[in-house]
Amino acid sequence: MNDFQKELCANLSRYCKDTIEPHMEHDDAEGKFNMDFFKGLGSYGVTGVTLPEIYGGAGLSYLDYCYILEEIAKTSVPYAVTISVSSMVQTILNEYGNQKQKEKYLPALASGEEIGAFALSESHAGSDAGALKTTAKKTEGGYLLNGTKMWITSGGIAKTYIVMARTGGEGSKGVSAFIVRDGAKGFSFGKAEKKMGWKTSPTRELVFENCFVANEDLLLEEGKGFMVAMGGLDRGRVAIAAIGVGCAQRALDEAMKYSLTRQQFKQPIFDFQGLQFMLADMALEVMSSRLMVLSAAQTIDDEKTSSKLCSMAKLKATDAAMKVTTDAVQVLGGVGYTSEYPVERFMRDAKVLQIVEGTNQIQRVVIARHLKKEYEQHA
Numbered sequence: 400m401n402d403f404q405k406e407l408c409a410n411l412s413r414y415c416k417d418t419i420e421p422h423m424e425h426d427d428a429e430g431k432f433n434m435d436f437f438k439g440l441g442s443y444g445v446t447g448v449t450l451p452e453i454y455g456g457a458g459l460s461y462l463d464y465c466y467i468l469e470e471i472a473k474t475s476v477p478y479a480v481t482i483s484v485s486s487m488v489q490t491i492l493n494e495y496g497n498q499k500q501k502e503k504y505l506p507a508l509a510s511g512e513e514i515g516a517f518a519l520s521e522s523h524a525g526s527d528a529g530a531l532k533t534t535a536k537k538t539e540g541g542y543l544l545n546g547t548k549m550w551i552t553s554g555g556i557a558k559t560y561i562v563m564a565r566t567g568g569e570g571s572k573g574v575s576a577f578i579v580r581d582g583a584k585g586f587s588f589g590k591a592e593k594k595m596g597w598k599t600s601p602t603r604e605l606v607f608e609n610c611f612v613a614n615e616d617l618l619l620e621e622g623k624g625f626m627v628a629m630g631g632l633d634r635g636r637v638a639i640a641a642i643g644v645g646c647a648q649r650a651l652d653e654a655m656k657y658s659l660t661r662q663q664f665k666q667p668i669f670d671f672q673g674l675q676f677m678l679a680d681m682a683l684e685v686m687s688s689r690l691m692v693l694s695a696a697q698t699i700d701d702e703k704t705s706s707k708l709c710s711m712a713k714l715k716a717t718d719a720a721m722k723v724t725t726d727a728v729q730v731l732g733g734v735g736y737t738s739e740y741p742v743e744r745f746m747r748d749a750k751v752l753q754i755v756e757g758t759n760q761i762q763r764v765v766i767a768r769h770l771k772k773e774y775e776q777h778a
């Protein structure tokens with residue numbers, strides 16, 4: 400970390416610990432998202448980290464962004480996720496949007512005044528995203544959207560949605576991407592999901608019933624929606640990986656603190672070699688994940704984004720988060736399973752990191768397809 404990154408993370412850490420942390424246990428139990436916390440994070444410039452300054456972003460690197468997400472995730476995985484998904488929407492608009500779209504939608508997202516959401520999944524089209532059924536039929540001046548999107552992070556609290564819908568035939572080539580605003584006629588919210596973790600981040604169904612979207616809110620052109628979604632997800636997966644690192648680091652911190660103070664058999668439990676090996680393995684998982692995340696982030700900064708490396712980082716860091724948080728609960732024993740300590744919350748929050756933005760099985764599919772291509776090219 401350079402001096403700038405250290406200072407930014409130290410300031411963020413103070414804000415998270417002083418302002419968000421005291422509410423996490425209660426808000427997790429109540430399933431309560433707090434917009435003031437999100438706006439507070441926005442005041443540190445972290446709700447639009449990589450967006451250019453002309454659109455209100457901080458104009459920082461993806462590497463900076465990963466350190467920032469890691470820092471926030473040490474206090475709250477759900478708030479880090481809200482930022483990462485909203486940032487993915489900004490990345491998509493900045494990369495694939497036209498000038499008018501960027502000027503219209505980006506500043507409010509970058510400042511943290513508004514939240515962005517990404518709507519790809521449907522009940523029968525999760526991993527097989529190209530099979531989505533929501534339709535966008537041409538009408539005068541725009542399109543009429545019909546269908547239902549499922550498991551949408553920030554559904555209901557977001558104002559700007561990137562919605563993938565079918566304008567053409569079957570498969571990925573028939574998919575287009577649209578910008579839809581909360582409040583659009585024919586756009587409503589379905590059921591709010593009851594989840595194991597990420598309780599302070601709402602997950603909601605989106606319902607489109609003859610929802611009119613103007614031509615000017617189509618991204619790129621018809622048929623480019625799958626590419627838009629996949630391009631956004633490549634980078635989004637690295638952000639999820641960075642959150643995994645923060646989640647795992649916090650669990651390790653809690654396990655270390657506890658093991659050094661908890662006495663059993665007249666000694667700190669840390670002094671048992673069985674626990675030392677476990678903690679050493681946890682630290683190894685955290686560090687190896689962080690290095691992979693930073694390596695993937697560097698390729699993004701170098702404009703050499705590698706889908707393979709993005710998937711590898713997501714797979715490694717989120718599997719590590721699950722393992723390290725589970726082990727942290729084990730180190731704390733009975734008390735680790737209660738809400739007296741935060742490790743059980745981080746364990747619950749880690750689980751869905753292995754599922755969102757492509758399950759870790761899908762990450763293996765992406766990696767294997769790239770491997771095949773590379774080896775066939777060199778055969």
Ligand code: CAA
Pocket residue numbers: 484517519520525526527528529550551552571625626629630632633706754755756757758761764765
């Ligand atoms: N960047 C740009 N284009 C890409 C791409 C990428 N990373 N990956 C694929 N494409 C293009 C391909 O080049 C191809 O185009 P051509 O035919 O012109 O070459 C087209 O997209 C189709 O590609 P595939 O044949 O590889 O597509 P597929 O149907 O076999 O699916 C998949 C590939 C990797 C399995 C993909 O469906 C996938 O990633 N599934 C997982 C879906 C997912 O991640 N959902 C996340 C939901 S959002 C979420 O969780 C966010 C949240 O709220 C937290």
